[in-house]
Amino acid sequence: SPAAVLVVAVAAPILARAPGPRSKAVRWARAQALLADLYSIVASVCAERAIPSHLGGDEPGTVDARVVLVDRDARAGVSLSHPGEANCTPVLGLAAFAATVHPWRTVFHASGEPGYELLAAFLALAEGRQKLLQSQIVVVEGGLSLSNPAPALDASQARGRRGAETGGRDEAVEGYGTVCLGGTFDHLHPGHKLLLHAAVLLLRVPDADALESGGEPCVLIVGISGDELLVKKRYAEELQPWDARARSVVAFLATALNSPTTAVPVITSASNDAAAGASSNATELHAAFCNGAVLVRCVDIRDAFGPTTAEQSIDAIVVSGETRAGGRAINERREARGWRALAIYEIDVLDANGGDDSDDDAADGEATEGATAAVAAAAAAAAADRFAAKISSTEIRRQKAEARSRRR
Template identity: 45%
Template sequence: MAGLNATMGDDLPSLLLLPPPPHPATRLALNAAYEPPLKAAISKLKNAKTGKNGAILIVGLVSPILTGNYIRHKSLSWPHVQSLLADLYSIISVICVQLSVPTDIHAGPGSVDVRVVLVDHDLSKPLAIDSKPAIEPNNTVIINLSTFVSAYHPWRYILHTNNEPGYALLLTYLKLFEGIQTLKQSQIVVVDGGLAVSVGLPDSLQVSPQTITQPTVCLGGTFDHLHPGHKLLLTAAVLLLKVPDKGAPRPCQFIIGITGDELLKRKKYAEFVQPWDERAMNTIDFLSSILDLSKDGWKKSQNAQIIEDRIIKDHGELVAQFRNGTIEVRCVVIQDAYGPTITTENMDILVVSGETRSGGNAVNERRKDLGWRQLETFEVDVLDADGIVHKSSEARDFTQKISSTAIRKQKAQSHT
């Protein structure tokens, strides 16, 4: 896990194991099931002793996400998965606002950097645990439980929910985890499992329209003080990558246009805008939580190799490779509304949010003028407080409190 750089106990990430969502997976049902364990986990880490960058919480949502009988022929329903991610990050954001916990990356003591990792596993089916877990990537960025166990370690705490699915998941996980890290009883923490009510038959992902993934995915943003809205956008976008086999002639590419420093000088509290290279490195740091797979876990960061780290006045680019060179992340400086989408013809997908939808339309108009094929556009849901019971004014307005502007404002006030 590049960027986690955790070698001491207080700096190690913690894991919250979440069982599959209730069905139907309405926002109200998700909040009832997941708000209590998330709040307990964030509260515990808020009050725990941490290093200078604060605590990291990996939320491992274990659920049957992928379809396909063969390891290299997996598929997913992107609308379903990105909606689930949006709901989770919305719940996390509301909790952090209510608890006054910063959740942007490297926010300092008292902060909890929450990162959601999707793990493909069906708890209702027996898992062969005779052999030692191994890292077996497929053609998507989503991994199975065995690979998750093999690549994500060591942990400070492992938290699990106090209900039947939570204990079943913990038992399976610990059987696979045996021999990877010696755990003290105090490191395994039970938290409130919430209320999970399922009505009727679960939604069948087998019949959900499956999304055609592509070799090149692009998006853009400022990514200043990387917060849950950014985490959602990056995670949803990277799910659209079609990952090639090891040894393929070229990797799939995730191209991220990050606004140049010059364009941000007129932002509110501009003196607290992070420089481009820091924003790019934080983006790579976060993505490593999803993409980096090494049997050494985050004790060694050999699988995420920064192969180019150049910040040049008129052109900057930072490139990182993951999973034995099958995935390449390119962070490029953008100085206009179009970025690399009108300088690089060979692209497949453009990811936008509700706030940047018009920009996506403008990009395709320019590409049409250039005689290039238009990009397939995918829109990520926005964070919202739908389904939150007993909404306070803070909960209703939480998106204003976790924005980059709000974070800069808070830093400005703390310096006065």
């Protein structure tokens, strides 16, 4: 049976005012940090309870959790904006989310006053869109308390993570016309979802008037490693073929880009020699979202650079700590060709402690003052490595290979 899809809609003040009567900007650094914390919790719970959580998983009990961000400042009261009001970002307000993203089989909400207040606002805005029975609304006791302390970063780290143009400050980003990222995206897991959604948040989405006037859609280029690049991967026999990986990416992006829950993305094929930077034609899968305002291009890449050194029009790239050096190498090649450098944005890593960096020894009063920093740093790094290994595509393939071996 298909995996259960759990959409975790988080209402928070994600957007800021931007120049223009209908434009807003995304507080990107805060938004991606929130996504990282939430996906860390998802990954921790699933790893602890042995719940498969990759998209498209066919194991019994698989839960495909997808986080979406909804712009809402509870202090401002109920939004009176029109559900179709454009804000030039991929983040919807609560009114637009309630009007656009449905139907739902079950709606869970946290207990307590904030949870009930948010539920009431959502139901009022969704009225007439979907009739929800009382049996479809489930209260979750206790709710969730999330603390997101800002870690100390040196200047270079801050600039890398929050974008070249922000200088390390937590400024709102108005978005770009073309954003890219790359990876294997094998057995799409929470780390992949964070990377993809962080890239989506950098898009500047044109409104209907701009498109009707002949404007172009914004473009998200997802470079997906070709099958021939992965033959030396561990448990390679369990690798998903390129087409399956690309379609999983599109399925997740449909949620991140606020498609109705029952919508099936229309995927088309294309070939683009320049996109791969290779001698043979590159396979591409295309899908359009947001009424044609967003074009997703999944590109079959055959080297470490993909379309970034073949297409001058790309504006920004999203990287992880593991691919930071690759982002710098891409810009060196672009600058050597006389092209502008890409704005580089780096996502946070998923944290086994859900954002809590305190170590057990310090909590118990056992660590000495002189050794605390070094011990904590080493312990945190080791814990992060172990956690990353637990949720990696390699680990998913290992589990699948062992399960297949047991069935023989």
